[in-house]
Amino acid sequence: MFQDIEPYSFSNDFAWVDPEPADRVLIYRGNKVVVRNQDSTDEPLHFPSYEVLLEKGVVGPQVVAEKEDCAIPVRTDGVKPRGLLLFTVGETAYFRCEIKESALDALLETEEWVLLPVGQLRNYAPKYRAFAGMVGYEYHAWYDTRHYCGRCGTKMQHGIVERMLQCPKCGCMEFSRLFPAVIVGIVDRQRDRVLVSRYAGREYTSYALIAGFSEMGETVEQTVHREVMEEVGLKVTNLRYYKSQPWPPSSSLLFGFFCDLDGESSITLDDHELEEAEWISRDELPDDEDYSLTREMMGVLRRGEETHYPVAFYG
Numbered sequence: 001m002f003q004d005i006e007p008y009s010f011s012n013d014f015a016w017v018d019p020e021p022a023d024r025v026l027i028y029r030g031n032k033v034v035v036r037n038q039d040s041t042d043e044p045l046h047f048p049s050y051e052v053l054l055e056k057g058v059v060g061p062q063v064v065a066e067k068e069d070c071a072i073p074v075r076t077d078g079v080k081p082r083g084l085l086l087f088t089v090g091e092t093a094y095f096r097c098e099i100k101e102s103a104l105d106a107l108l109e110t111e112e113w114v115l116l117p118v119g120q121l122r123n124y125a126p127k128y129r130a131f132a133g134m135v136g137y138e139y140h141a142w143y144d145t146r147h148y149c150g151r152c153g154t155k156m157q158h159g160i161v162e163r164m165l166q167c168p169k170c171g172c173m174e175f176s177r178l179f180p181a182v183i184v185g186i187v188d189r190q191r192d193r194v195l196v197s198r199y200a201g202r203e204y205t206s207y208a209l210i211a212g213f214s215e216m217g218e219t220v221e222q223t224v225h226r227e228v229m230e231e232v233g234l235k236v237t238n239l240r241y242y243k244s245q246p247w248p249p250s251s252s253l254l255f256g257f258f259c260d261l262d263g264e265s266s267i268t269l270d271d272h273e274l275e276e277a278e279w280i281s282r283d284e285l286p287d288d289e290d291y292s293l294t295r296e297m298m299g300v301l302r303r304g305e306e307t308h309y310p311v312a313f314y315g
């Protein structure tokens with residue numbers, strides 16, 4: 001899966017440190033990220049270093065952001081940070097910095113650096129850098145929508161000891177935002193077939209598994225039962241937890257479950273959500289499980305290995 005970056009390790013330990021010249025700065029505009037221009041996806045992916053951006057006046061002590069989405073809030077002690085350490089991947093530290101938009105425009109005009117849609121990072125190597133670009137987007141999506149207090153509208157400030165934002169007026173706190181969701185591989189044991197779906201109104205039209213977000217007050221196991229009933233009108237049993245996966249495009253944490261059909265197998269489709277859902281034989285499942293939890297689970301189902309994982313005591 002995209003987060004499997006061994007032998008490199010991911011660390012999001014929180015610390016206030018200034019960026020070093022060779023550290024990388026992740027800059028997003030909408031759903032695009034600044035990368036070095038390259039002729040093909042065969043060339044290694046590069047994000048700009050702090051040094052390069054400093055030289056071009058895009059970041060640095062004198063930089064004042066001209067737009068909200070390029071600005072870094074002050075800390076609760078009043079200090080204006082030069083950069084915010086997001087995480088490290090292997091030896092490389094990745095920062096979010098205050099950006100001078102006009103200097104960035106000038107840099108992009110040179111065509112040495114370009115904006116790449118985050119969704120295309122999956123096609124680039126090395127994998128651990130593509131991972132950094134994806135996860136950085138998740139941080140960006142959070143910070144960029146948390147400039148003001150949701151309760152009183154005051155500008156938020158960075159916490160000192162942990163990753164959080166706090167309102168100096170009413171004390172409202174914001175911690176990084178994650179939406180838990182489930183991916184469900186359903187097996188009809190009697191007829192040895194599996195349920196696949198396609199989503200309505202989405203570009204991505206190949207097979208998917210049943211999926212949905214958890215709602216307040218429920219466990220992920222309850223989410224499995226509710227989503228399966230809502231989307232295809234089926235009862236399931238014998239939930240087997242498989243693995244989880246962070247999914248930055250939707251700020252989700254995905255929990256993969258296999259389960260067995262319990263009773264009637266005829267599908268009642270929720271056509272607001274799904275375009276179609278059908279039972280197919282295992283060998284019709286796609287066999288390209290490199291990137292997503294869904295695809296990896298399809299590989300497990302294809303090989304009939306889902307029973308290798310124990311049935312959950314609850315659920």
Ligand SMILES: [Zn+2]
Pocket residue numbers: 149150151152153154167168169170171172
């Ligand atoms: Zn407030």
